[in-house]
Amino acid sequence: MPDVFPSIPRIAYEGPGSDRPLAFKRYDPAKAVGGRTMAQGLRFSLAYWHSLCAKGIDPFGDATMERPWNSLSDPMEAARMRMRGAFELTEKLSIPFFCFHDRDIAPEADSLRETNKRLDEIVALAKELMKTSPTRVLWGTANLFNHPRYAHGAATSPSPEAFAFAAAQVKKALEITKELGGANYVFWGGREGYETLLNTDMKLERENLARFLRMAAEYADEIGFSGQFLIEPKPKEPTKHQYDSDAAACHAFLLEFGLADRFKLNLETNHATLAGHTMQHELRYARDHGILGSVDANQGDELLGWDTDQFPTNLYVTTLVMYEILKNGGLGSGGLNFDAKPRRGSFRVEDLAAAHIAGMDSFARGLEAAQKLLDSGALDRPLAQRYAAWGSGLGASIRSGKESFRSLEAAALAAPPARLESGRQEALEAILNEYL
Ligand code: XLS
Ligand code: NI
Numbered sequence: 001m002p003d004v005f006p007s008i009p010r011i012a013y014e015g016p017g018s019d020r021p022l023a024f025k026r027y028d029p030a031k032a033v034g035g036r037t038m039a040q041g042l043r044f045s046l047a048y049w050h051s052l053c054a055k056g057i058d059p060f061g062d063a064t065m066e067r068p069w070n071s072l073s074d075p076m077e078a079a080r081m082r083m084r085g086a087f088e089l090t091e092k093l094s095i096p097f098f099c100f101h102d103r104d105i106a107p108e109a110d111s112l113r114e115t116n117k118r119l120d121e122i123v124a125l126a127k128e129l130m131k132t133s134p135t136r137v138l139w140g141t142a143n144l145f146n147h148p149r150y151a152h153g154a155a156t157s158p159s160p161e162a163f164a165f166a167a168a169q170v171k172k173a174l175e176i177t178k179e180l181g182g183a184n185y186v187f188w189g190g191r192e193g194y195e196t197l198l199n200t201d202m203k204l205e206r207e208n209l210a211r212f213l214r215m216a217a218e219y220a221d222e223i224g225f226s227g228q229f230l231i232e233p234k235p236k237e238p239t240k241h242q243y244d245s246d247a248a249a250c251h252a253f254l255l256e257f258g259l260a261d262r263f264k265l266n267l268e269t270n271h272a273t274l275a276g277h278t279m280q281h282e283l284r285y286a287r288d289h290g291i292l293g294s295v296d297a298n299q300g301d302e303l304l305g306w307d308t309d310q311f312p313t314n315l316y317v318t319t320l321v322m323y324e325i326l327k328n329g330g331l332g333s334g335g336l337n338f339d340a341k342p343r344r345g346s347f348r349v350e351d352l353a354a355a356h357i358a359g360m361d362s363f364a365r366g367l368e369a370a371q372k373l374l375d376s377g378a379l380d381r382p383l384a385q386r387y388a389a390w391g392s393g394l395g396a397s398i399r400s401g402k403e404s405f406r407s408l409e410a411a412a413l414a415a416p417p418a419r420l421e422s423g424r425q426e427a428l429e430a431i432l433n434e435y436l
């Protein structure tokens with residue numbers, strides 16, 4: 001079988017001095033960082049929908065992406081070529097995983113039965129390719145947002161038939177994710193939200209979303225799929241208000257409906273930006289609550305209010321992301337999924353490889369910087385010092401539950417607060433910069 005992407009060579013590590021665009025400058029899979037190899041510490045994944053399916057369309061312009069299947073008129077022939085292309089790309093780039101939606105790998109047919117048959121055919125091809133390839137599935141998911149039947153949502157649709165169709169889709173997606181050995185399963189709330197409360201029963205919709213997730217967990221148990229369930233927060237787009245708006249909202253939702261022991265979060269940098277948070281905030285919240293599961297590694301544009309899904313090249317961000325992940329002891333079964341696409345103007349096949357290389361090199365630098373930061377204690381020490389007063393005396397007494405408003409009033413009357421220490425923000429930012 002000839003290569004799908006003959007112009008992309010196997011990408012080698014050439015080191016920081018290399019000026020060849022299709023080579024790693026920082027990502028050296030075998031290099032040890034903090035007792036683990038970079039490959040173990042980073043667990044990269046390719047996003048099927050962006051890398052194999054995105055056409056470069058925007059609201060003002062047509063497709064630009066030059067892809068070898070553009071000339072094929074049979075959609076299943078194109079689907080087979082894309083799957084072979086996914087394995088080839090991941091192998092050439094040393095990316096160990098890919099993530100997919102059901103509809104990315106096989107196009108929807110006229111009936112659900114026929115669509116599922118198409119899926120079976122492509123899944124069989126993927127399994128065949130896995131026999132000789134190291135590439136594995138990080139997570140699967142179902143596309144519950146593209147088809148017009150989901151115009152008002154899927155699990156939160158006013159239509160029970162749409163809810164049922166979505167259930168059937170997730171049932172099949174769970175089966176094929178299991179079939180492909182997927183390590184996780186993601187729920188991103190595609191159109192689970194609203195445009196206006198004038199036509200929305202928010203209480204019913206949220207309850208239905210919880211029902212849907214509970215049924216998914218029950219079915220996973222039934223078929224013996226033990227992958228980690230993940231919810232991916234996003235505050236808006238496509239709906240004005242998405243129910244899973246950020247890490248804290250998702251956590252509250254999981255607690256409210258008794259789902260917290262079954263789900264963790266898949267956090268995406270661009271979604272954090274849209275939510276008005278830093279990615280570090282989202283990661284910290286999840287790690288503090290033991291629900292950090294996986295990461296969609298991309299970046300947005302601070303000047304644009306939408307999900308531009310750019311490849312992650314901001315070293316400041318990759319460093320802080322890796323710092324939180326290291327503090328979390330890694331991501332377990334999760335990984336760093338490049339939920340990112342080359343810009344519309346980066347339409348060559350080589351750009352696809354260059355974009356992944358840029359992301360991988362940026363995360364390699366982030367990992368190294370974060371590990372050094374951690375080893376040095378440069379941030380840990382001042383942090384511990386800032387809160388040291390909570391370890392003894394009045395602080396320890398409050399924390400142990402021994403104090404009341406009465407006793408604290410007495411303490412306040414007896415002694416005025418000690419002089420406050422400085423927060424030292426600029427000094428800390430300068431320390432961080434020394435590690436980049
Ligand atoms: C869209 C989401 C989506 C999920 C998977 O904004 O990021 O790509 O990751 O459905
Ligand atoms: Ni995503």
Ligand code: NI
Binds near residue numbers: 270271
């Ligand atoms: Ni996104």
